[in-house]
Structure formats: C-alpha cells, structure tokens
Amino acid sequence: DIVMTQGALPNPVPSGESASITCRSSKSLVYKDGKTYLNWFLQRPGQSPQLLTYWTSTRASGVSERFSGSGSGTYFTLKISRVRAEDAGVYYCQQVREYPYTFGAGTKLELK
Amino acid sequence: QVQLQQSGAELAKPGSSVKISCKASGYTFTSYDISWIKQTTGQGLEYIGYINTGSGGTYYNEKFKGKATLTVDKSSSTAFMQLSSLTPEDTAVYYCAGGRRFAYWGQGTLVTVSS
Numbered sequence: 602d603i604v605m606t607q608g609a610l611p612n613p614v615p616s617g618e619s620a621s622i623t624c625r626s627s628k629s630l631v632y633k634d635g636k637t638y639l640n641w642f643l644q645r646p647g648q649s650p651q652l653l654t655y656w657t658s659t660r661a662s663g664v665s666e667r668f669s670g671s672g673s674g675t676y677f678t679l680k681i682s683r684v685r686a687e688d689a690g691v692y693y694c695q696q697v698r699e700y701p702y703t704f705g706a707g708t709k710l711e712l713k
Numbered sequence: 714q715v716q717l718q719q720s721g722a723e724l725a726k727p728g729s730s731v732k733i734s735c736k737a738s739g740y741t742f743t744s745y746d747i748s749w750i751k752q753t754t755g756q757g758l759e760y761i762g763y764i765n766t767g768s769g770g771t772y773y774n775e776k777f778k779g780k781a782t783l784t785v786d787k788s789s790s791t792a793f794m795q796l797s798s799l800t801p802e803d804t805a806v807y808y809c810a811g812g813r814r815f816a817y818w819g820q821g822t823l824v825t826v827s828s
Contacts, residue, residue, distance in 0.1 A: 640815060649818035650808075651818070655816075693758060704757060
C-alpha cells in the first residue's frame with residue numbers, strides 16, 4: 602500500500618498569516634494519463650471531511666482561493682493564505698492513484 | 714444539492730453484525746460510486762472499499778475483506794455496508810462518500826462494539 606506521510610504545523614498559527622502543510626507519498630502519484638492523483642481534505646471539529654483540492658492543485662467547487670495545492674511525484678504542499686478561524690481543524694492528504702486508497706495521518710491547524 | 718444521509722449510531726455486541734445505510738439525494742444515484750471510510754482515533758482514516766451503484770460491482774481493501782459487505786438498492790437510492798463478526802476494534806465512525814473525488818460525504822455513523 603502507498604504510505605502517506607504528513608508534516609506538522611508550528612501551532613498555533615496567528616490569524617492572517619500563511620500556513621503550509623506537507624505530504625509525502627511512498628510512490629509516485631502520477632498516473633499514465635499524466636494526472637497526479639492527490640486529494641486534500643479539511644475536517645473541522647465534529648464534521649465530516651470536506652474536499653479542498655484534487656489532482657494535486659484543482660480546487661473543489663466552492664473552495665476559497667486561499668487554499669492552493671502544489672507538488673508533483675511524491676512531494677506535495679497545501680498552502681493556506683491569510684488563515685482564518687474557520688480554517689481550524691485537521692487536514693488530510695489522500696492518494697487515489699491506486700487501490701487501496703490511503704490517507705495521511707492528518708495535520709492539525711490551530712489558530713492563535 | 715447532493716446529500717448523503719447515513720443511519721444513526723449503533724451499539725452492538727461482540728460477534729454480532731450491523732448494517733449501516735447511506736441514502737443519496739439531489740442527483741442521479743447511479744452517477745457516483747459510493748465509497749466507505751473508517752475513522753478511529755488511533756488509525757485515522759482507512760479506506761474500506763467502494764461499490765459501483767450502477768452495476769453493483771465492488772472493490773474491497775484487503776484489510777476489510779470478510780469484515781465489510783457493500784450493497785445497493787437502486788430503487789431507494791441507498792447504499793449499505795454490513796459489518797460482521799464485530800470486535801471492539803471495529804468501534805469507529807464510518808463514513809460513506811460519493812464520487813471518485815470523494816466530493817460528497819455523509820455525516821458519519823458511530824458504531825460502538827461493547828459487551
């Protein structure tokens with residue numbers, strides 16, 4: 602199975618600052634169609650995970666432009682610009698390159 | 714709007730089975746596969762598998778073969794997951810999610826296994 606390893610954040614993050622979360626995969630997530638199958642989710646306290654980005658950098662419908670995904674191959678980053686109170690929660694990366702799909706352990710974002 | 718409504722919390726005894734439902738609305742049911750995900754404090758998010766809502770075809774994560782059984786009832790736009798031979802390690806919140814991008818999620822169903 603592909604192992605997803607996420608980095609930590611220097612919590613708490615001051616409101617209005619930027620935060621970047623890293624995610625590494627144990628295998629390249631590039632598929633034969635050229636797309637890179639990496640999703641990012643935010644799970645707010647008491648809620649279900651919410652899709653933020655797919656194909657590494659494409660924002661899901663309704664997701665703020667403050668969220669931007671980047672990366673390639675096995676190394677990925679989710680950047681959150683101008684952090685706001687509503688951004689607090691746990692962020693997960695997920696590979697959907699091959700079965701079984703796997704998630705990172707999660708990165709908690711706390712606001713100051 | 715797309716909604717996935719899951720059944721309520723379950724309290725089950727070790728060795729028994731439970732069946733969780735995930736009722737879809739706001740779209741054509743057979744447009745999206747339904748995946749199932751397990752969430753625990755210790756293991757985080759684990760992918761159980763998915764069901765093709767049109768054909769009924771399934772994929773199971775090897776770890777959950779023999780534990781989970783996925784089915785659909787197209788007439789009611791509902792997907793089901795049965796968990797069998799329950800142990801305390803099956804205590805978790807279980808989510809259904811729609812689409813290959815996991816864009817739509819149910820609210821989760823807490824399953825507690827305890828004697």
